[in-house]
Amino acid sequence: MDFSKPVPSNPEYEELDEYLVPADRTEEAIRRAQAAIAEYRKLHGEQAFRSARSRGQYTRPGGLFYGGSEPTEARRTLEQIAADLDVAARDGVIIIDYHTGLGPYGYGELQCEQPSGLKGYERAATIFGPSVTLPDLGTSSSVNLHGTQDEYWQRILGDRHTYVALEYGTYTNPKILSDEHWLFRYRPEAVDSELGRQIRSATKRHFYPQKSDWNEMVLWRAHLVHRQALEGLRSGG
Known part of the structure; x- marks a missing residue:
C-alpha cells in the first residue's frame, strides 16, 4: 500500500465489524452476530460478503484484515532485500508468494492478483498452466484484495514480473x-x-495442519511450481 495516498475505503466492513469480531462471546451474543451476518449475506449475496470481510480495511484496528497506517517491518525487510539484490533492474522476475487458508485441503492454488491485470495472469498461465486463477475471472478462491504484495512488484517491475500467490487450502472454520x-x-x-x-x-x-498428508501435498506442489518457474525463466517466459 502506498500510504502517501488515501487508503481504500471499505464501508461494508464497518457495517459488519461488530458481528465479525463481537466483543461479547456469550452464546446469545454469538447467535445474534451470526444472524446479522446471515442477513447481510441474504441481502447482498455471498460474493459481496466475502469481499467486505476479506479485501482489507483501514479504519478498525483490531478488526479482520486491518491494513495498518504505515509499512510493516516485514514489508520494509522485503523492500530492503529487493534493493540489496537490485531486483528492479532484472529483465524478468517470477515471484511465488506462499499462503495458507483458502481452498481445498492440501491443494496449492496459484492465484494472480488485480495489480498485474489480465496480462499478468496470461504470463502466469504461460509458465504454470491453466490451473492459474484470477478473481476478476471468477476462478479464484480469493476476492480482489487491497495492498497485496503484487502492488509492490507491479510498481517496481511492471510487465517484467510474474506474480503468483501459492495458496494452500486447510480447513473451513470462520x-x-x-x-x-x-x-x-x-x-x-x-x-x-x-x-x-x-x-x-x-x-x-x-x-498449519500438522498432518503428514498435508505436508506431503504441500511439498509435492511446491516442487512442481519451482520447476515450472525455473523452466519459465530459462525460456524467457
Whole structure:
C-alpha cells in the first residue's frame, strides 16, 4: 500500500465489524452476530460478503484484515532485500508468494492478483498452466484484495514480473480469525493465559495442519511450481 495516498475505503466492513469480531462471546451474543451476518449475506449475496470481510480495511484496528497506517517491518525487510539484490533492474522476475487458508485441503492454488491485470495472469498461465486463477475471472478462491504484495512488484517491475500467490487450502472454520482477533482486541492481558494459548494454538493448527498428508501435498506442489518457474525463466517466459 502506498500510504502517501488515501487508503481504500471499505464501508461494508464497518457495517459488519461488530458481528465479525463481537466483543461479547456469550452464546446469545454469538447467535445474534451470526444472524446479522446471515442477513447481510441474504441481502447482498455471498460474493459481496466475502469481499467486505476479506479485501482489507483501514479504519478498525483490531478488526479482520486491518491494513495498518504505515509499512510493516516485514514489508520494509522485503523492500530492503529487493534493493540489496537490485531486483528492479532484472529483465524478468517470477515471484511465488506462499499462503495458507483458502481452498481445498492440501491443494496449492496459484492465484494472480488485480495489480498485474489480465496480462499478468496470461504470463502466469504461460509458465504454470491453466490451473492459474484470477478473481476478476471468477476462478479464484480469493476476492480482489487491497495492498497485496503484487502492488509492490507491479510498481517496481511492471510487465517484467510474474506474480503468483501459492495458496494452500486447510480447513473451513470462520470462527478461527474471529476468536484470535477477539483475544488481541478485547482481552490482550489474556494472550498468555490458558484461554489465550488455546485460541492461538487453534489458529496455528488451522493455518498449519500438522498432518503428514498435508505436508506431503504441500511439498509435492511446491516442487512442481519451482520447476515450472525455473523452466519459465530459462525460456524467457
